[in-house]
Amino acid sequence: MTETIASETGARPDYRSMPDDEFRAALREWLATNHPGRRPKGSNDERIAWHKAWLATLFDAGFAGPSWPREYGGMDLDFGKQVIWQEEYARARVPGPLGTGLGIAAPTIIQYGTQEQKERFLAPMLRGDSVWAQGYSEPGAGSDLQALRTTARRDGEEYVVNGQKVWNSSADIADVIFTLVRTGTQESRQNGISYLLVDAHAPGVTVRPLRDLTGDAHFTEIFYEDVRVPVANRIGEENGGWTCVRTSLGHERAAGAMNQAAMYRRVLDELVELARERGLTADPLVRNALADLEIRVRLMRYAGMRTISDIEAKGEPGPASSTTRLFNVIFEQDLHEVAVDLLGEYGALGRNDPNAVQRGRWVWGFLRTRASTIGAGTAEIQRNTIAEQVLGLPRDPAMPPR
Amino acid sequence: MNLTFTEEQEELRASVRRFLTDKADSAAVRRWAESDEGYDAALWQQMAGQLGLQGLAVPEEFGGAGYGLVELGIVLEEMGRTLLPAPFFGSVLLAGQALLHAGDEESRARWLPGIAGGTLTATVAISEEQGGSALESIATTATRADAGWSLSGTKMFVVDGASADLVLVVARADDGLGLFAVEGNAAGVTRTRLDALDMTRRLGRVELADAPAQRISGDGDATELVQRVLDLAVVGLAHEQVGGAAKCLETAVEYAKIRVQFDRPIGSFQAIKHKCADLLLRVESARSAAYSAAWAAAEDLDGLPVAAALAGSYCSEAYTHAAKENIQIHGGIGYTWEHDAHLYLKRAKSSELLFGTPGRHRARLADLVGI
Numbered sequence: 001m002t003e004t005i006a007s008e009t010g011a012r013p014d015y016r017s018m019p020d021d022e023f024r025a026a027l028r029e030w031l032a033t034n035h036p037g038r039r040p041k042g043s044n045d046e047r048i049a050w051h052k053a054w055l056a057t058l059f060d061a062g063f064a065g066p067s068w069p070r071e072y073g074g075m076d077l078d079f080g081k082q083v084i085w086q087e088e089y090a091r092a093r094v095p096g097p098l099g100t101g102l103g104i105a106a107p108t109i110i111q112y113g114t115q116e117q118k119e120r121f122l123a124p125m126l127r128g129d130s131v132w133a134q135g136y137s138e139p140g141a142g143s144d145l146q147a148l149r150t151t152a153r154r155d156g157e158e159y160v161v162n163g164q165k166v167w168n169s170s171a172d173i174a175d176v177i178f179t180l181v182r183t184g185t186q187e188s189r190q191n192g193i194s195y196l197l198v199d200a201h202a203p204g205v206t207v208r209p210l211r212d213l214t215g216d217a218h219f220t221e222i223f224y225e226d227v228r229v230p231v232a233n234r235i236g237e238e239n240g241g242w243t244c245v246r247t248s249l250g251h252e253r254a255a256g257a258m259n260q261a262a263m264y265r266r267v268l269d270e271l272v273e274l275a276r277e278r279g280l281t282a283d284p285l286v287r288n289a290l291a292d293l294e295i296r297v298r299l300m301r302y303a304g305m306r307t308i309s310d311i312e313a314k315g316e317p318g319p320a321s322s323t324t325r326l327f328n329v330i331f332e333q334d335l336h337e338v339a340v341d342l343l344g345e346y347g348a349l350g351r352n353d354p355n356a357v358q359r360g361r362w363v364w365g366f367l368r369t370r371a372s373t374i375g376a377g378t379a380e381i382q383r384n385t386i387a388e389q390v391l392g393l394p395r396d397p398a399m400p401p402r
Numbered sequence: 403m404n405l406t407f408t409e410e411q412e413e414l415r416a417s418v419r420r421f422l423t424d425k426a427d428s429a430a431v432r433r434w435a436e437s438d439e440g441y442d443a444a445l446w447q448q449m450a451g452q453l454g455l456q457g458l459a460v461p462e463e464f465g466g467a468g469y470g471l472v473e474l475g476i477v478l479e480e481m482g483r484t485l486l487p488a489p490f491f492g493s494v495l496l497a498g499q500a501l502l503h504a505g506d507e508e509s510r511a512r513w514l515p516g517i518a519g520g521t522l523t524a525t526v527a528i529s530e531e532q533g534g535s536a537l538e539s540i541a542t543t544a545t546r547a548d549a550g551w552s553l554s555g556t557k558m559f560v561v562d563g564a565s566a567d568l569v570l571v572v573a574r575a576d577d578g579l580g581l582f583a584v585e586g587n588a589a590g591v592t593r594t595r596l597d598a599l600d601m602t603r604r605l606g607r608v609e610l611a612d613a614p615a616q617r618i619s620g621d622g623d624a625t626e627l628v629q630r631v632l633d634l635a636v637v638g639l640a641h642e643q644v645g646g647a648a649k650c651l652e653t654a655v656e657y658a659k660i661r662v663q664f665d666r667p668i669g670s671f672q673a674i675k676h677k678c679a680d681l682l683l684r685v686e687s688a689r690s691a692a693y694s695a696a697w698a699a700a701e702d703l704d705g706l707p708v709a710a711a712l713a714g715s716y717c718s719e720a721y722t723h724a725a726k727e728n729i730q731i732h733g734g735i736g737y738t739w740e741h742d743a744h745l746y747l748k749r750a751k752s753s754e755l756l757f758g759t760p761g762r763h764r765a766r767l768a769d770l771v772g773i
Binding site: 272275281284287288290291292294295296298299302303305306309310313319320322323326327380382383384386387388390391392393394395396397 | 403404405406651655658659666667669670671672674675676678679680682683686687689690691693694712715716761764765767768771773
């Protein structure tokens with residue numbers, strides 16, 4: 001597998017020296033020509049196969065991994081072209097990545113992995129040949145991730161892993177689970193954590209769907225029972241996993257800063273249309289609520305523009321980007337609450353009721369976005385981070401040191 | 403749209419900040435606010451002569467530097483940070499922009515050089531006794547007279563209305579709304595200073611009884627022009643609001659770092675941290691709102707009404723919130739007359755109420771974007 005990709009990567013076209021407008025046109029045309037069409041209705045397996053086929057097509061054409069080094073199958077684009085890539089990719093409405101490896105694990109491996117690990121893991125992840133899921137949170141370690149208790153005991157050239165992870169998305173379809181484990185004492189906190197790549201198909205790994213308050217199972221729980229993981233699958237030093245956790249690749253996330261704004265622009269237009277259909281746009285209270293959302297969806301876009309142009313002009317994203325995520329999660333909660341309120345009693349119907357408006361999408365969104373201020377760092381933790389790291393306020397002396 | 407400043411613009415900001423930090427500390431601001439004139443004439447002259455601030459957005463042919471709303475916005479933001487009491491907002495932004503956009507060559511040539519040079523102060527009078535900036539209810543009348551026009555009616559909440567050398571008055575003529583120039587000391591003009599909530603910005607009442615005037619908006623209804631002047635006023639105000647809100651946040655953060663209670667700085671408590679983080683979110687979003695509105699004013703006048711309504715709504719609420727939280731974070735000291743926190747609260751609240759409330763701005767935005 002690795003050899004095939006290596007020989008193909010040599011032939012991949014290089015877009016780095018292409019003028020920006022030509023690159024945009026080439027990518028746009030390629031995406032239009034190769035668009036995989038609608039997601040097939042069939043079984044989950046069929047949908048995954050369809051999704052993987054798309055990622056392989058993208059990779060083989062040299063259009064995957066805009067920020068990644070070329071030697072691992074990426075495009076190594078400058079920031080300006082990364083922004084173009086993000087814009088065109090979102091515009092084309094083609095499937096995104098499978099799993100959560102690309103944005104989270106890959107930068108860690110690129111920065112801290114050995115040459116052997118980079119060659120072994122990166123290209124298959126980017127091509128969609130292997131799907132990655134994150135194993136960080138535990139029932140007893142959420143915001144306080146440094147308290148995690150899943151253990152990895154060294155046994156020769158292997159670790160023996162025991163414990164439980166939770167809130168893992170895509171773990172049910174994953175091939176690799178990038179997992180934080182305790183290799184030091186429980187009291188060692190962040191100084192006793194290691195970063196392991198666990199084969200999701202290994203004996204002793206059990207993945208169970210976790211039903212959330214929406215009634216769906218978007219997340220899973222993972223149980224490790226004497227799972228043997230080769231030491232060669234450890235990224236970074238033993239007990240040095242914590243420093244690897246928050247790695248990002250340049251400003252790759254900022255390059256997509258406009259995408260969420262563009263997505264919510266569409267959603268808000270649909271909400272306004274809903275209000276109009278239901279004859280509510282003459283109500284001053286409704287108009288006020290919708291105007292407030294209109295203001296914020298525009299500000300979301302402007303913040304993205306400022307972040308991007310700050311990076312281009314100064315090399316750093318500036319303070320506006322530090323509050324972007326908090327701004328956006330509050331916005332998406334508020335938007336769905338306005339929507340549910342608009343529906344009146346219809347907002348009290350579940351999505352399976354035949355009378356549910358637009359198949360209950362707004363009510364479902366209201367429920368789903370409860371997770372927005374919890375997952376990937378609660379809003380409270382985000383506020384602490386903003387206060388301490390951007391505004392320089394003192395650490396809480398009752399909190400353990402970081 | 404470009405929302406990042408050029409190096410030259412950053413230098414402008416730095417030099418205005420240096421100037422105001424040196425010259426306009428809290429004691430000076432209070433002294434000028436309480437003086438008869440309401441500002442420091444020597445400083446005003448330095449601003450015009452040394453820094454050229456009054457003429458920044460005045461075309462070169464009228465003695466200015468020929469820049470636009472983005473640069474003027476930078477200056478207003480810095481003045482908002484210091485609460486500088488000066489006729490800058492009324493004279494330079496309101497009247498200067500009104501004269502520019504009215505398009506009357508004679509009145510431009512007559513008054514813009516004085517505004518740019520800091521030798522003439524001016525303002526714009528729109529609101530009347532019933533309050534609000536609803537143009538359809540303007541009742542001040544303009545009738546044709548021998549050498550121009552004659553105005554009668556009462557204007558309220560006029561920024562620097564009791565002191566400006568020149569008042570540009572919105573009045574109703576037989577062919578619709580018009581913009582008229584009235585000299586402050588003309589016969590038939592009676593002016594009273596109002597006791598304004600905001601010590602650092604003067605408001606006046608201007609009574610006109612057959613006051614002689616010149617029409618500067620040309621023949622025909624000038625509602626569109628007056629609306630544009632209102633929009634530009636809101637954009638200018640939004641920059642002041644960003645400056646004031648950012649200053650409130652900085653002051654609160656600095657205090658939270660040094661104020662010790664329960665043997666620890668209060669800024670180490672999450673209750674305070676979260677307030678400050680939320681303030682940063684609002685301040686940064688307010689920046690996006692104000693800067694995008696300045697860009698529209700400079701580059702995309704068709705987009706100005708929406709941009710102004712957006713900025714007017716968001717920046718007004720952000721500033722008032724920041725001013726209130728600043729007092730709350732300061733606790734008792736923030737409630738004293740001695741501390742400047744109340745000056746910011748009063749500036750914030752009154753700015754929120756001049757030229758349209760946030761709710762009115764949102765109602766207008768809803769109309770404009772077709773909700």
